[in-house]
Amino acid sequence: MEPLFNSLEYLFQIWPLTLLFIGVALGIVIGSIPGLTTTMLITLTLPLTFFMESVDAITLLIGMYVGGISGSQIAATLLRMPGTPASIMTTFDGYPMSQQGKSERALGLGITASFVGGIVSWAFLAILSPPLAKLALSFGPWEYFTMVLMALVMLASLSQGSLVKGLMAACLGMMVHLPGVDPSIGQMRLTFGFENLESGLSLMPVLIGAFAVSQIFKDIINIDAKPPAVSIGRKGMFLNIGDMKKHGVNFLRSSVVGTWIGILPGIGANIAAMLSYSAAKSSSKTPEKFGTGHEAGVVAAETANNASIGGALIPLITMGIPGSVVDAILIGALIIHNLEPGPLLFTTNPEIAYGIISAYLIGNIIMFGIMMFAVVHIAKVLYVPRAYLMAAIIMFCVIGVFAVGNSFFDVWVMMIFGVVGFIMSQIKMPLGPFVIGFVLSPIAETQLRSGLMASDGSLAPLFTRPFATTFLAISVISLLWPLYSDWKKSKKNAAAE
């Protein structure tokens, strides 16, 4: 417990606390604007974190993560436009409540639900992480290889779009990481004669291109869209004891569902909210009210999407495996700061591991405070003229990427991946597996080759080591399950016809 208290003590100093506050506030503001995502904000902030201490950098990014997911409910509730995909389910009941003149109540419920979900999942994060990291220390190359494989396959099969396109995106991400020095033996490969490719493609230009640049050019297409005007006050925003009792079971169930979904590699906050909403609906005495402005719907969706953040941080700090796209970027941030994500983090850099845990707790408290007291003002951000916003973001993309390597080659790479990201979104190929494939590719290759060297080229350890076998089995099931359910569905349809 001592390291946790130490990191909490550190966070209460002026500079880290200010950074956390800025992170949460920026996350809420950006998360509330439809089209601008938490992923984009965190990606764009990464270059600035080079100049910070690692703990401070991670603190700032965690703050943005918490703020972004929570802030997205504002536009979802007031305009039926989810700020990020995490709040799609909030639109089902939050917006009808807003239409019925209960905007404040809907936002109050959503903010409180986000806070409760965050705190419960923090408890899981704080309790489960240290023992899980200890367990992960016993993992060898086969366990790591199969775990990465599991993360990629699960993400590909569960992300939006088809399984095939998800797998293609993961393969493409891995292929993009190929040029440069082979991580195992130092052999130069696939540079196609370009000197600039000898050090490989850096994470930043690929990330900023795929997520930020592609999103900007997509948003410019609909730049004339103007949100309808809404006005809100503060009355009715705070919940009383009766409300907490009324929604207590829903809060708890949705927190557990959200945390559990978050732990599974690759499944984001939107799926957590969806499953939690379904669970709340199926266990409700009045399921017909869901979708018409039912309070339980808002509570279920918002509790789960925030709880999924804490859940997703568990595999990140214990094994170095991202639970979502944002987590993949956080892994990138750790790598950029010369830190090795994984179980050793608790031993080599406890201040980072416990810093993440503490920042998540304090971030949630700050989020609750800012949202409750400033949501009325934050809602006005929805009406900031897009032209100025887009111009500023493009400029920051260019400077940010240039700043990382002091190289214009990276800026050109960013533009190329902006086009790649745009094309991928047009053909509904998910970006999540692409990024996670890019980040995890060297880990997968190095671990597989180390494992094969140790076993003299035999694949037998895949079937003799319990954890490796389990991870492999989950990968195979994740791969086959969508095919099986498609086949079952088509058989059912054929029978109906």
Add this chain to the structure above:
Amino acid sequence: MQSQVNPKFEIAMSVGLILFSILVFYFSLELPEPEYEPLGSAALPQGLAVIMSLLSFVVILRAIPCLKTYDVKVDPNPEVIPRPLLSIAIFILTLIFIGVLDFGILGFLPAGIIYLSVIGYLMTNREMKRLPWVIGFSIILTVSSFYIFTKLFYIDLP
């Protein structure tokens, strides 16, 4: 079965990825054989190229039957008129801006102010009355970015 995405795009993308995979496979053939370990540097590129090609073939096979049934739906009264040309224009202007900086034609301050003013003007529907605001915004953003990055972060912007 009707694909949500235009099947022509899917086929074009898949063909592009197959060609990319062939390129990766071909260049990885030049890599030396493994000496001290079973797999070698070429295994992953070749494996990924094969998997990518197979998956691309699956997409092509799925898209072909949809070619005849796919119907482009255009909303006759859209709430917002999409502006793809504006997006393309800003993309090209961004490439020019980067090129100008990369080849040292202009420094960051003048290039940034001109670039932001032009794209701001285009994005505000070329309204002359907003132009002074756009130029003011461009100057403030470019100058403040320049000083923040050069003085605070010690990054030499061109």
